[in-house]
Amino acid sequence: MITAALLGNPNVGKTTLFNALTGANQYVGNWAGVTIEKKEGFFGKNVKIVDLPGIYAMDTYSNEEKISKEFLQRDDVDVVINIVDASNLSRNLYLTFQLRQFNKPVVLVLNMMDVAKAKGIEIDCDKLSKRLGVTVIPISATKKTGINKLKEVLENSNFFTSLIDNDCQLDNEADIYRHIEEILKECTRTTGGDTITPTERIDKLVLNKYLAYPFFILVMYLIFQFTFSWVGQPLSDMLDMLVNDYLVPWVGSLLSDSNEWFQSLIIDGIMGGVGSVIVFLPVILTLFLGISFLEDSGYMARAAFLMDKIMRRMGLSGKAFIPMMVGFGCSVPGIMSTRTLESEKDRRLTALLVPLMSCNAKLPVYVLLASVFFPGNQTLIIFSLYLLGIAMAFIVGWIFDKTIFKKDEEPFIIELPEYKMPEMRDLLIHTWRKGESFLKKMGTVIFAASVIIWFLSSFNFSGFADINDSFLSYLGKAINPIFIPLGFGTWQNSVSLLTGIVAKEVVVGSMGVLYGGDLKSILPGFFNPLSAYAFLVFVLLYTPCISTVAAVKKEYGGKMMALSIVYQILLAWVVAFIVYSLGNLILGII
Amino acid sequence: MSINDLKTGQSAVIHAIGGNPKLAKRLKALGYIEGTRVTVRGSAPLGDPIIIKLRGFDIALRRKDAEFIKVREG
Numbered sequence: 059m060i061t062a063a064l065l066g067n068p069n070v071g072k073t074t075l076f077n078a079l080t081g082a083n084q085y086v087g088n089w090a091g092v093t094i095e096k097k098e099g100f101f102g103k104n105v106k107i108v109d110l111p112g113i114y115a116m117d118t119y120s121n122e123e124k125i126s127k128e129f130l131q132r133d134d135v136d137v138v139i140n141i142v143d144a145s146n147l148s149r150n151l152y153l154t155f156q157l158r159q160f161n162k163p164v165v166l167v168l169n170m171m172d173v174a175k176a177k178g179i180e181i182d183c184d185k186l187s188k189r190l191g192v193t194v195i196p197i198s199a200t201k202k203t204g205i206n207k208l209k210e211v212l213e214n215s216n217f218f219t220s221l222i223d224n225d226c227q228l229d230n231e232a233d234i235y236r237h238i239e240e241i242l243k244e245c246t247r248t249t250g251g252d253t254i255t256p257t258e259r260i261d262k263l264v265l266n267k268y269l270a271y272p273f274f275i276l277v278m279y280l281i282f283q284f285t286f287s288w289v290g291q292p293l294s295d296m297l298d299m300l301v302n303d304y305l306v307p308w309v310g311s312l313l314s315d316s317n318e319w320f321q322s323l324i325i326d327g328i329m330g331g332v333g334s335v336i337v338f339l340p341v342i343l344t345l346f347l348g349i350s351f352l353e354d355s356g357y358m359a360r361a362a363f364l365m366d367k368i369m370r371r372m373g374l375s376g377k378a379f380i381p382m383m384v385g386f387g388c389s390v391p392g393i394m395s396t397r398t399l400e401s402e403k404d405r406r407l408t409a410l411l412v413p414l415m416s417c418n419a420k421l422p423v424y425v426l427l428a429s430v431f432f433p434g435n436q437t438l439i440i441f442s443l444y445l446l447g448i449a450m451a452f453i454v455g456w457i458f459d460k461t462i463f464k465k466d467e468e469p470f471i472i473e474l475p476e477y478k479m480p481e482m483r484d485l486l487i488h489t490w491r492k493g494e495s496f497l498k499k500m501g502t503v504i505f506a507a508s509v510i511i512w513f514l515s516s517f518n519f520s521g522f523a524d525i526n527d528s529f530l531s532y533l534g535k536a537i538n539p540i541f542i543p544l545g546f547g548t549w550q551n552s553v554s555l556l557t558g559i560v561a562k563e564v565v566v567g568s569m570g571v572l573y574g575g576d577l578k579s580i581l582p583g584f585f586n587p588l589s590a591y592a593f594l595v596f597v598l599l600y601t602p603c604i605s606t607v608a609a610v611k612k613e614y615g616g617k618m619m620a621l622s623i624v625y626q627i628l629l630a631w632v633v634a635f636i637v638y639s640l641g642n643l644i645l646g647i648i
Numbered sequence: 649m650s651i652n653d654l655k656t657g658q659s660a661v662i663h664a665i666g667g668n669p670k671l672a673k674r675l676k677a678l679g680y681i682e683g684t685r686v687t688v689r690g691s692a693p694l695g696d697p698i699i700i701k702l703r704g705f706d707i708a709l710r711r712k713d714a715e716f717i718k719v720r721e722g
Contacts (some may be wrong), residue, residue, distance in 0.1 A: 119670055120695035148703050149679045193658040231676035235684075258689075267693045363708045367694045370710075469671045469713050471678070476701060 059104045059213060061134050064163075065126060065157070066141035067150055068112030068358075069304045069475035071169045074199040075141055077487055078110045086465055086491050089125045096422035105212050107139070114149070116156040119403055129193075130160045137217055139208075141167040144174040144181060145194065147246065150526050151238045154190065155228065163217040164192040167208060168294065173476075178250035178417075186245040193217045200481060206244070234322045257476040264360060274364050274554060277357065278383055281348040286387045286418070294337045319522040327512030332505060336391055338605060345384060346390045346492040347485060352380075353398060354404040354480035359472055365468060373459025375400065375470050378408040383413030386444075389606040393485030393613060394492060402470040407458055409610055410622055411603040414451045416444050420456040423597050426566050431582050439591070446633075448601065454629065503608035511560050511604075525571055530556060542597060544631065545589030549580045555596070561603050588645065592638040599630035651686060651717040652699060659687035660719035667716030679719060683691045 066072045076084075079516045080099025087096045095108040108127060111122035130138065138157055142150035157164055168174075168181065187194040193211060197204030211217060224275070228234045306329055314320045343349055352358040358377070366376030377399050385392035392412040397404045424443060428436040515530040517523055525531060527644040534553030541547035541555075550572040558565035585593065601607070601623050654660055660686045665672045667708060679702060680686075689699040698709045700717075708718075 118674040146704050149705065152677060152679065183657070232672075232681045235679060235681045261689075265690060265699075270693050274683050331671070359708070363697060364692055364697070366708075367696050369690065469674065469676055470697065470708070470710045471713070472708045474708055523708075 060136040061106045061108065062137045062139050062212060063126075063130060063135050063162075063193065064139045064141065065110045065130075065153070066112060066167075067114050067143065067153060069473060070112075070141055070143040070150065072109065072112055072141050073488075074373045074481050074484055075167065075197075075205075076107065077481075077484055078199055078205050079107055079204065081485065084487075085120070086495065087567065092121050092125070093123060094125060094132055094395065101209065102213055103589055108135075108194075109396070113153065115153060116159075130157070131160065134157070135160075135162060136215070137212070138162050138164045139167055139212075140164050140192075141169050141199075144168040144171050145177050145179060147179075147181075147242055148235065148238050151190075151241075152231075155234050155238065160336050165211060165217050166192045166207070166373065167195045167204075168191065168194060168196045169199050170206070172198045172201060174176075177255075180219040180247045180249070182245045182247075186241070189241045189245060200478075215537060219399060230518070245617070253469070255476065260477050261474075264357070270364055274361060277352070282383070282387065282522055284348050285341060285345040290341040292331075293340035293344070295342060296334070298337045301329070301336065305329070306333075319516065321515055322331075322522075323509075323512065325517070327509045328505070330443060330512070331507060332501070338388070339496065341388060341395070342391045342491055342496055346386070346395070346489045349380065349384075349395055349398070350485045350488045351480050354478070354484060356475045357478040358398070359474050362472055363474065372411065372455025373405055373463065374411075374455060375468075375472075377472075380409050381412050381413055385412040388417050388545070389413045389415070389602055390438065390496075390609045393606065394607040397613065400472070402462050403468065406614060406618060407455060408522060408617065409464055409614055410625070411455050411457065411620070413606055413626065414447045414454065414599065415531065416447045416598055417562065419603065421562045421599055424564045425579070425592055426569075426577065427585070427590045427594055430578050431585065439594075443594055447598055450629065450633070454625075495541060501619040503611065504604050508560060508605045509609075525553070525568075540631070541596075543638070544592050544634045546585060546593040546596075548584050550584070551593065555600065556648045558597065559601060559604060561605070562597065563598060586642040588638060591641070592634045595637050596630045596634040599633055601626050601630075649719055649721075651688065651714045651719050652700060652711055654688040654719065655706070656690045661685055661686055661722040663720040664718045666714060666718065667713065671713055671716065675717065678707065679721055685722075686717070693701065 064072060064076055076097065076099060080156055081101070082099070084099035087098075088094065089096045094111055099107050099109070100108070108129065111123050112127045113120070113126055116123055116127055118137050129135065138160070140154050140157055153163065154166060166187075168183065171181075174181065183194045183196055183198070183324065193206050194217075195204055195211060197208060199205070228237055258573065263269060267490040306325055308326055309329065310321065313324060349358075352361065358380070360375035369376050369378050378396075380398070381392045381395045389412050392415070393409050396408045396412070399405045399408060402473065420442075424440045425436070429441040432439045445598055512531075513529075513530050514533065515525045518528050518532070531553055532550065534556055535549040537556075538547050538549045538552045541552055552568065553567040553572055554565045557568040569577060569581075573584075581590075602610075607619055607623060610622050649660075651660070662680060662682055664682060665675050665680055684702060687701040689701045691698040692708075695711075698714055699711045700707050700709060700714070
């Protein structure tokens, strides 16, 4: 068995090559301590390929580079596959030169030979191989040419270990680039001058002063519609119906002879919990299909470029816009998509802010209270909550940026790659992997939490009980005083908010059960418009649901999860308190 | 003169890279070396960041970072 490290600049077709070499035979994990994906795959019986993060150099202090460096220093790495963009050799070969310090054989894969040819670049591969002292294999990963040659070389371990040519001990960037330019002068020939590329033509429209933002909004709208209206949500609803209208009654009939509490455990606890996980899946899959498409096509980098100035105000870079926008649909895929961000700071800070974007599940709560207390003004009230969430993201982002994330200041340097049509195979593999990891890792956390909440809401010290007299209701009564200064301190509200931790839309259902009757006529006895609004503000901002918390834990670990839970409770309380007190003050004056 | 002083479509030759060492190192690794020709391809509609073309590829940079790329005519 030989281990090959796959390395190269971003946007040179590394993932496409990795998928072409390994097919579906790959495993995804995390590098220790950071949220950078570690992908391993196999081809044949005896070649293992480890896909390292896309980097431009080995020594410019990013986590991606550190990981790659540490990995290459390991003894069990037999060969480095360095994939480069044949149409842009000078920058790509810089990394190649830095790879020499590891004293491992290098196979230089010249990808996009077809693109280079179209640009009028001719490359003498034999000469290049001699000058660089490495095996050179020209391929086109998208057109699948040259891949077999590469496989053959790897399978037969047919690479030569080059000795560093001592004529140039290169240790600064300028010397390396000068040396690269000399080599390229000998080994390549460029015909035809600078012509306007298709990418430049597209950018003239897509990044145009007047059209850029309308086009950007259109793209976001399409992705959103695709996920939440056209494909993802309808599939989720179908799955939800399948579970609740068919599977649950069927299981119920199977269990009709058994214990009442056992039935409740299986149906309310486990099936309720697992059901709530499964129905997220289609939304997540479609959303990631959309995001991968943007990413692979080259538009994502442009979106980051367009949004950078705005996102900077909350301490983030432009790319963080995407997870935030996704958060309006559902925080779970929003947090999962923070992985695509450039720096660890951006990833963490964005994950903390995403739940402030008011998600779909909170809408039923808004609709209920707004229709009872603000008839005729529902839209305005609901819209104000969405705006409040966005405003909070800016404020909290600014505060976190100045405090806990202070040290990690990354310059914004982002390549705008050439546009290309994404490879269907890459999109599907990426999307499927997201779904798989979601089911495997988050499923267990949500499952456990659902069973715990079920237990608390179905039992008291004397055994199986109604929710009105359960552990959860005791808990609700105990924490109730916290909510009195916010104007909505009834134990029914406290318990509803607690159950809302399972999923936000549950708040409405719980209120129905706990107040016992038609909410529209009952609620005015417990709320006035101001306390109702304070309650909505609290629902908007308080602790994210279990699925979201599980996503934070999976991506960023327990500490971040705790931070996410605690800061949002505090924020929700403080803001609801301000709203309620300020409201009373103003109403008093009027 | 820094790269920020160039108008869209204008090109110049890199004279020096300043700023904090981390930024300078990253830029140099990307090929921002003295004597290399750069062209400003445009800016975001809000004026920042800008797109710089160099060695046949495009990089987006914030103006506050681009300020450290000193250029001369040529």
